[in-house]
Amino acid sequence: MLQLYFSPMACSLASRIALMEAGLDARYHQVHLATKSVADGDGDFHEISSKGAVPVLVLENGERLTECAAVLQYIADLKPERGLAPRPGDVDRYRLQEWLSFVGTEIHKAFLFPTFWYKDDGSLAKPRARIVQTLSVPAAHLKDREFLVGDRFTVADAHLAWALLLLRPAGVDVKQWPTLAAYLERMQARPAVREAIATEAALRKTVAA
Numbered sequence: 001m002l003q004l005y006f007s008p009m010a011c012s013l014a015s016r017i018a019l020m021e022a023g024l025d026a027r028y029h030q031v032h033l034a035t036k037s038v039a040d041g042d043g044d045f046h047e048i049s050s051k052g053a054v055p056v057l058v059l060e061n062g063e064r065l066t067e068c069a070a071v072l073q074y075i076a077d078l079k080p081e082r083g084l085a086p087r088p089g090d091v092d093r094y095r096l097q098e099w100l101s102f103v104g105t106e107i108h109k110a111f112l113f114p115t116f117w118y119k120d121d122g123s124l125a126k127p128r129a130r131i132v133q134t135l136s137v138p139a140a141h142l143k144d145r146e147f148l149v150g151d152r153f154t155v156a157d158a159h160l161a162w163a164l165l166l167l168r169p170a171g172v173d174v175k176q177w178p179t180l181a182a183y184l185e186r187m188q189a190r191p192a193v194r195e196a197i198a199t200e201a202a203l204r205k206t207v208a209a
């Protein structure tokens with residue numbers, strides 16, 4: 001069975017959403033990122049991945065895959081009939097990679113990561129200013145589209161929906177982009193997305209308690 005190392009509401013949530021949208025069972029291992037420990041294992045998360053970051057997907061053959069973009073596409077390709085990624089060779093497959101890269105670098109690493117990991121000593125002013133311009137890109141793209149790529153839900157939507165969910169705790173109101181607010185609502189109305197978020201939000205509360 002596939003196994004996913006995750007931390008509640010971290011970027012690994014997109015992988016949980018993808019697994020659920022694909023209808024794939026997995027064993028989930030919760031990681032405490034601050035201490036790099038695995039809740040149900042022998043403890044040291046660095047023994048699972050030298051990167052010390054989630055997601056880590058353990059494949060059926062025991063290989064480990066990291067990086068949201070790779071993990072999400074791998075999951076999508078396990079169940080091509082679900083249409084979670086366009087087929088390789090289709091130009092939309094590269095559109096999908098374009099969005100996965102954009103979310104992972106321009107939104108996650110440029111804004112969410114520093115906001116959650118570093119103290120605001122003034123150094124967050126530039127990322128905060130830039131995120132407004134960054135988010136105007138998917139906002140414009142989604143003006144008359146339901147999904148990021150093509151006309152159906154893909155793993156790129158799982159990735160963006162996760163990033164948008166974290167805007168509020170990061171102090172940014174998604175409502176300033178009505179198309180993004182409406183998109184996030186649509187994504188959250190999907191049963192798999194709703195269930196994945198509810199599961200991790202509950203775990204997050206337990207961790208915080």
Ligand SMILES: N[C@@H](CCC(=O)N[C@@H](CS)C(=O)NCC(=O)O)C(=O)O
Binds near residue numbers: 054067068
């Ligand atoms: N480039 C990686 C970034 C993964 C990442 O930064 N994950 C965060 C959680 S959202 C993490 O585990 N951070 C812990 C750390 O970097 O120490 C990816 O796209 O998967």
